[in-house]
Amino acid sequence: MEKFFNKILVLILSLAVTCLIxxxxxxxxxxxxxxxxxxxVNELRRIYTHGDADVIILGNSKALSSLSSQVITxxxxxxAYNLAISSADLLTSKLTxxxxxxxxxxxxxxxxxxxxxxxxxxxxxxxxxxxAADLAFNDLQPMYYCYVYPAILQKMVLKSEAGxxxxxxxxxxxxxxxxxxxxxxxxxxxxxxxxxxxxxxxxRKEMLKIFPNQKAGISSLLYSALGDIARLCIANNVQLILxxxxxxxxxxxxxxxxxxVKQRIRAxxxxxxxxxxxxxxxxxxxDPAFVGELTDSHHLNNPVHFTRYFVRTALQSAK
Numbered sequence: 001m002e003k004f005f006n007k008i009l010v011l012i013l014s015l016a017v018t019c020l021i022x023x024x025x026x027x028x029x030x031x032x033x034x035x036x037x038x039x040x041v042n043e044l045r046r047i048y049t050h051g052d053a054d055v056i057i058l059g060n061s062k063a064l065s066s067l068s069s070q071v072i073t074x075x076x077x078x079x080a081y082n083l084a085i086s087s088a089d090l091l092t093s094k095l096t097x098x099x100x101x102x103x104x105x106x107x108x109x110x111x112x113x114x115x116x117x118x119x120x121x122x123x124x125x126x127x128x129x130x131x132a133a134d135l136a137f138n139d140l141q142p143m144y145y146c147y148v149y150p151a152i153l154q155k156m157v158l159k160s161e162a163g164x165x166x167x168x169x170x171x172x173x174x175x176x177x178x179x180x181x182x183x184x185x186x187x188x189x190x191x192x193x194x195x196x197x198x199x200x201x202x203x204r205k206e207m208l209k210i211f212p213n214q215k216a217g218i219s220s221l222l223y224s225a226l227g228d229i230a231r232l233c234i235a236n237n238v239q240l241i242l243x244x245x246x247x248x249x250x251x252x253x254x255x256x257x258x259x260x261v262k263q264r265i266r267a268x269x270x271x272x273x274x275x276x277x278x279x280x281x282x283x284x285x286x287d288p289a290f291v292g293e294l295t296d297s298h299h300l301n302n303p304v305h306f307t308r309y310f311v312r313t314a315l316q317s318a319k
Contacts, residue, residue, distance in 0.1 A: 033134055038086040043069060046081045047099045048138060052106045054078035058093040058229070059114030060125055061086040065299040066245035067112060071307040076315065084114070089125035090225040092132075095142060097232055099135055107236040112314065113229065115265050115276075116244045116298070117255045120218040120226075124210060130155045148221065200294040202250035207297065215257040218264060226265075230272035240274035241314050246290035246306060249281040251297035258282070277313060279306075285313055 035041045046053070055078050057067050063084035072080040083096050093113065101107060118124040132142040133155035146152050208214070233240040242265060252258065262278065269276040279285045287309065295301040 043081040055080035057082040059084040062245045063114035068303040118216040120222045121216040243277040247298040
């Protein structure tokens with residue numbers, strides 16, 4: 001038994017040493033976050049460059065496609081960064097806001113977080129282990145999330161190997177090994193959503209592939225993450241505004257447990273002095289014009305009109 005525990009201890013120490021070596025050898029700056037079709041790269045890099053903003057936007061692709069930081073600035077004069085990541089879960093949003101608040105000089109005045117019917121579903125959204133690994137090269141804080149997502153370590157090893165190969169290539173001025181990089185159709189989310197057409201038609205079969213019983217459910221882990229984000233905002237004197245972006249009415253009506261989910265969102269808003277604005281057909285802020293601006297059941301093609309409408313509604317309600 002003693003030998004067994006000694007082996008476990010050696011394994012743990014080895015992992016710890018490996019992490020420290022990876023951290024030391026491949027430490028990089030936030031500006032090294034790679035371009036990707038899954039986020040606005042120039043804005044997400046701001047989490048490490050002390051680019052203090054008045055507004056930060058969190059969430060998944062619904063936040064990416066619904067709110068434009070440029071429009072927010074032009075309408076209000078407030079600087080804004082959209083830090084959302086496509087398909088990201090609420091634990092990823094928590095990690096993002098933790099990192100931003102740790103590195104900013106002045107906390108933002110507002111945090112706009114998109115939450116919807118599937119925000120607490122761990123299958124429809126996911127923790128971005130690769131993103132966490134990128135952050136861990138600057139700060140070991142994301143290693144805390146390894147208790148739930150050990151894939152962070154694997155991603156760190158892979159990124160370290162790629163980084164060292166790239167460095168060697170530059171030193172020797174020729175390719176020792178071809179660099180392996182995924183083939184991306186887009187280098188930034190903005191190029192992706194502006195290439196989509198408006199005029200969406202609800203595809204019920206596609207919805208049932210993901211949600212066969214038409215229920216998204218509530219993960220306790222993700223629900224807790226929402227509460228953690230709210231507490232972080234209170235601790236840093238940030239006004240949290242939760243919102244559900246527009247969806248096709250047919251899609252919203254097919255969500256059998258949406259009221260249960262929204263009740264939980266309202267409960268967090270009430271407990272932590274946040275606001276919750278629902279822009280779906282069931283909410284108080286629905287506009288029929290949204291239908292013609294959707295590119296599918298729940299993504300806006302052009303965020304200009306909605307961002308203007310959102311800012312008027314959100315900032316009035318925040319006063």
